[in-house]
Amino acid sequence: MKYLEFTFRTVPCTEIVNDVLSGVLGEAGFESFVEQTDGITAYIQKELYNESLLKEALADFPLPDTQIEYNFIEAEDKDWNEEWEKNFFQPIVIGDRCVIHSTFHNDVPQAEYDIVINPQMAFGTGHHETTSLIIGELLDSDLQGKALLDMGCGTSILAILARMRGASPCTAIDIDEWCVRNSLENIELNGVDNIAVSQGDASSLESKGPFDMVIANINRNILLADMKHYIARMNPGAELLMSGFYIDDIPVIREEAERNGLHFVHHREKNRWAAVKFQK
Numbered sequence: 001m002k003y004l005e006f007t008f009r010t011v012p013c014t015e016i017v018n019d020v021l022s023g024v025l026g027e028a029g030f031e032s033f034v035e036q037t038d039g040i041t042a043y044i045q046k047e048l049y050n051e052s053l054l055k056e057a058l059a060d061f062p063l064p065d066t067q068i069e070y071n072f073i074e075a076e077d078k079d080w081n082e083e084w085e086k087n088f089f090q091p092i093v094i095g096d097r098c099v100i101h102s103t104f105h106n107d108v109p110q111a112e113y114d115i116v117i118n119p120q121m122a123f124g125t126g127h128h129e130t131t132s133l134i135i136g137e138l139l140d141s142d143l144q145g146k147a148l149l150d151m152g153c154g155t156s157i158l159a160i161l162a163r164m165r166g167a168s169p170c171t172a173i174d175i176d177e178w179c180v181r182n183s184l185e186n187i188e189l190n191g192v193d194n195i196a197v198s199q200g201d202a203s204s205l206e207s208k209g210p211f212d213m214v215i216a217n218i219n220r221n222i223l224l225a226d227m228k229h230y231i232a233r234m235n236p237g238a239e240l241l242m243s244g245f246y247i248d249d250i251p252v253i254r255e256e257a258e259r260n261g262l263h264f265v266h267h268r269e270k271n272r273w274a275a276v277k278f279q280k
């Protein structure tokens with residue numbers, strides 16, 4: 001797979017600006033963000049890069065006084081596992097109870113739940129705030145025997161943890177074929193059963209479920225457009241756990257969820273990212 005390596009220079013170069021920029025770029029297909037002293041570096045698959053989409057996303061940048069300049073080069077072919085090991089993916093412990101690491105890590109802390117992820121370029125190692133917020137929710141929830149949907153599963157990290165915590169049956173769906181392949185690999189690595197993985201979006205849900213819990217860590221606009229389809233496949237009393245947006249977006253997400261008959265339960269936040277739990 002060929003990648004483009006982008007250097008974004010931001011003025012002012014603050015943590016918030018770079019965090020918001022990573023979110024905006026993530027929605028435009030960029031991945032693997034590395035903070036620099038004057039901005040960030042990010043990568044995108046060559047075939048996914050669309051210059052007008054990037055320009056549009058930057059024109060709508062939510063912090064209007066920010067100046068953003070960028071240039072890019074074709075990234076040299078790399079051993080991505082080695083890159084991850086060196087730069088991005090160190091073992092991480094979440095909530096003192098769940099450790100996430102990869103096959104190439106030797107020195108792994110002990111924890112009640114030990115999850116092995118070979119992320120390649122799929123999203124979901126536990127390092128992003130949104131994944132870790134949902135992991136916190138899953139660790140605090142009774143999942144025994146619950147039919148669970150992980151929508152936008154990425155690496156399937158959330159479905160794997162839910163299954164380890166007794167959720168059954170589990171369904172993991174992602175729009176991206178690469179994530180589906182990576183999910184199957186991770187499910188096998190962790191030796192868990194009863195997780196059905198498929199490629200699709202909300203339109204593929206009609207024949208699936210009903211579910212007792214739906215998790216969707218995607219982004220604000222997709223959740224606003226698609227949550228009604230998730231809710232339609234939820235049993236009475238079922239819970240919907242959503243993330244992938246900032247705390248400022250909670251009111252609009254809550255309004256749409258309540259319009260579709262859900263009750264707000266609570267939210268969690270980390271570095272301005274939010275995860276919100278609703279009940280049907």
Ligand SMILES: C[S@@+](CC[C@H](N)C(=O)[O-])C[C@H]1O[C@@H](n2cnc3c(N)ncnc32)[C@H](O)[C@@H]1O
Pocket residue numbers: 123124125126130131134151152153154155156157158173174175176179200201202217218222244
């Ligand atoms: C932020 S990542 C979350 C990955 C993982 N669930 C986690 O929590 O770390 C969002 C995922 O949603 C997928 N996605 C984007 N749009 C989607 C859609 N309309 N329906 C289903 N999946 C979608 C992306 O391919 C990506 O893998």
